[in-house]
Amino acid sequence: MILIIGAGGVGQSIAIRFHELGEAVGLLIRPYQDFAFPFPTWRNLEEVPLSRISIIFLAVRDGQILPLAHILSRQMQQGTLLVHTAGSVPIAVLESVVGRQAGVLYPLQSFTPGRSVQWGAFPIFWEGHPQVEAYAKRLAGTDHQVHHATSEQRLRLHIGAVFTANFTNALLHIADTLARPIGSWQTYLPLLQEVGQKLHMLSPQRAQTGPAKRGDYETLRMHTDYLRQHYPELAPLYEGLTHYILQHLSQSSCQ
Ligand SMILES: NC(=O)c1ccc[n+]([C@@H]2O[C@H](COP(=O)([O-])OP(=O)(O)OC[C@H]3O[C@@H](n4cnc5c(N)ncnc54)[C@H](OP(=O)(O)O)[C@@H]3O)[C@@H](O)[C@H]2O)c1
Incomplete structure (x- = not known):
């Protein structure tokens, strides 16, 4: 199962896309947020079935990535991938917490909550664990929009x-x-x-x-x-x- 954390523009878009592709997906939202999505949403990390989660996408503000990664590293299963979606946060930030289980999936598009984007019409840049490339291709629905980029690139x-x-x-x-x-x-x-x-x-x-x-x-x-x-x-x-x-x-x- 895929876990997305953060129901901003990016988190909502990725969760909806994976759901539409038939993937089992769930979204961790804030207790004050109220959404009706056709997939599970949780308001506390304690509610999330972490033993069933194979990959976690951190779709939170850049400054929230490291503190959240530290919290998750104490609770997530060994083997779960931890991926962020930011353009300017080096992969080393996640690697310092989860080593080789770290990844980055950066969609080069402008996301606004409640507005859908045309996946496959914009590039996605990935880094880190090789499985992240496969998730990027799944989201894009095409291989030619998915590229590897180093943190500096x-x-x-x-x-x-x-x-x-x-x-x-x-x-x-x-x-x-x-x-x-x-x-x-x-x-x-x-x-x-x-x-x-x-x-x-x-x-x-x-x-x-x-x-x-x-x-x-x-x-x-x-x-x-x-x-x-x-x-x-x-x-x-x-x-x-x-x-x-x-x-x-x-x-x-x-x-
Ligand atoms: N928006 C874009 O166009 C775009 C494009 C490409 C990449 N990105 C990257 O994608 C990431 C997310 O961007 P965004 O624009 O979607 O951010 P955003 O609109 O600020 O949304 C982030 C959401 O995550 C929530 N959040 C933070 N910590 C949480 C937690 N522990 N549990 C549950 N929810 C939590 C925030 O709630 P609070 O406000 O209460 O903290 C907020 O609702 C960033 O790293 C950004 O650099 C954004």
Whole structure:
């Protein structure tokens, strides 16, 4: 039986996926949480049939992984695998507690509770015990999205994911502020969609557009002047990203 600990975005998604694949799965949730899942949920570790558990996925916040691993190591059966799902927690953290029974399964996707993801459409990176690769392939439903990554490679992938997903989302929050009252973040969704679609065909360097790419310095000056006057905290952000484009993505940097 598979035990998932933590009913956040990742824990819920993995538990539901394994259940849909016909695996025996159970989810350890917090006593204050109230969910109706079609598989067992427990509110205390003491309720979990640990003798029947072959693998435990720790889908908890990064800082909760080590303390929880110590608690589990005193109660879990010998031979049970202990796996975390974090991008930036080295496998050595779990190996220090359970040795070779440790593993990492990092799905490179954005998970939000209550929202389903399309397994198989995004990569999964694994490390540690060889059986973890098989679990990753089961979740993905395909071999070609499953890759081995060392802890340092995974850290770099995670930083890249923060730039790609978290920063883009935060930038849309800024765009929402600027569009009010005539528009909102939704005004930009067709633009965002086109940027994403283009990247299936073109590199970021080829796909880049905008005043910094073109070298329209007068427009850049207008934008920074406006931000300094009305949203001073946004001006350094605009200038920093513009500097990056001028250095790495503009017409002059491409020559
Ligand atoms: N979300 C993503 O997009 C994403 C993507 C890839 C990887 N990851 C990784 O996946 C892990 C989980 O991320 P998440 O976003 O799903 O986290 P999350 O939304 O914060 O959910 C974690 C859940 O685990 C619960 N929890 C912690 N300790 C527990 C315990 N001992 N027993 C039962 N429940 C416990 C937390 O409850 P409390 O709040 O009460 O502590 C919380 O409900 C992290 O390591 C993260 O780096 C996340």
